[in-house]
Amino acid sequence: MEVNRAPCTTRSFGHGFAEVDACVHCGLCTQSCPTYLLTGRESMSPRGRLWTMRALGEGRLQATEAVLADLDACLVCRACESACPSSVRYGAVIAAVRAGTRRRSFVRRTLFALLPRRGLLQTFASCLRLWQRSPLRPLRALLPPGLRRMEAALPEVPSAAARAALPRFTAARGERLGATALLEGCVMSVLFQDVNRDTVTLLAAAGFDVHVPPAQTCCGALHEHDGDLNGAHALLQRNAIAFESVPEAVLVMNSSGCGTAFRDAERSIGAPGATLTRRSVDVTRFLLEHGERLAFRPHQGVVTLDAPCHLHHAQGETTAPLALLARVPGLALVPMKDAELCCGSAGVYNLDHPELAEATLAGKLDHLAATGATTLLTGNPGCILQWRAGVRARGLAVEVLHPVTFLARLLHT
Ligand code: SF4
Ligand code: SF4
DSSP, rough: OOEOOOOOOOGGGGHHHHHHHTOOOOOOTTOOOOHHHHHHOOGGGGHHHHHHHHHTTTTTTOOOOHHHHHTTTTTOOHHHHHTTOOOOHHHHHHHHHHHHHHEOOHHHHHHHHHOHEEEEEHHHHHHHHHHHHTGGGGGGGSSHHEEEEEEEHOOOOTTTTTTOOOEEEOOOOSSSOEEEOOOOOSHHHHHHHHHHOOOOOHHHHHHEEEOTTTTOOOOHHHHHTOOOHHHHHHHHHHHHHGGSSTTTOOOESSHHHHHHHTTTTTHHSGGHHHHHHHHHHHHHHHHHHHOTTOOOOOSSSEEEEEEIIIIIIOOOOOSSHHHTOOOOOOOOOOOOOOTTTTOOOTTTTHOOOOOHEEEHHHHHHHHHHHTOOSEOSSSSHHHHHHHHHHHHHTOOOOEEEEEEHEEEEEEHO
């Protein structure tokens, strides 16, 4: 997918400029940066990128293709934020700069415009499913390279029945302990509606009503990642209003990218986003703290866990997934080296930067193989797709699942 450029000006930085000033150039972040570890180049490190963005903002550096390419190669995994002793919120800076420097192609804008339109998105998904089963599929060789890559990266689209909308309300099983609300999401509702259903099952079994407000929409995380801050913020505003319809419900997030968008909503859109920030929590944290009623059967086989960047680094949720999984009797949970390092999915990064994304995942696939695991768990749709593609290409006998799917399969009913 082609990205065109616009000149970078100090206006591009928006609220991110003050964040650049907080950097003291200590370099403690460099060793946690996947693109620096791969290339060894300062301009591909967080410190180097912050310097670049500052120089661009102050007009000391020209926004050439080469300069912007190194900024574009950032995964926005935010591992540098976890490592930074000065609390530089790198994610806010790069989002502000991308908003000022990126201009998306027509194809890209069309695809991103589809995400918040559930009806159109589902129609598009049905067309894709038809195409994937069509005898004409070999004609994809004629597509432009960007579209061809995108087509090849797509997993099999589930049937319309499997993608059907969730019930707007599911009652708690047994004694009612409280209310929750679920975001169906865009990618989640098309490719991972089964994970959404399993989330409803676990929440209801734990004693919570589950609301799915009809006015909700895409969280905007992919738009922000792509530099469309206005689009992302408009979607957050709509969600803030949609979830006001269930004011008493906790917003339980089962996609770490969407969870981060909601948790950051107050920073992104100010007071209207405060309710999303305050009320949202990752599903693993919620079930850990409120799922006493859930009982699981033992699982045979070795399991390992990969930490989605937006859960581990952006939300700082480093313990709940492991602690929740420890409730499965006798679970053989083997730690994976560099589990907190990005897998290379990062929104649509694996489409824009296929070589870097592949190289980022390659080392992690070695670490996965070393665990001897037959199941890999990770809580973000993009990461699940990236891992599944890598595991398939490497020929590893590993099933890649969302933790919610894994737990729902083991739930005592
Ligand atoms: S967000 Fe990730 S890829 Fe980008 S500079 Fe920080 S650590 Fe590196
Ligand atoms: S760790 Fe923080 S202060 Fe140090 S160079 Fe990186 S961003 Fe700057």
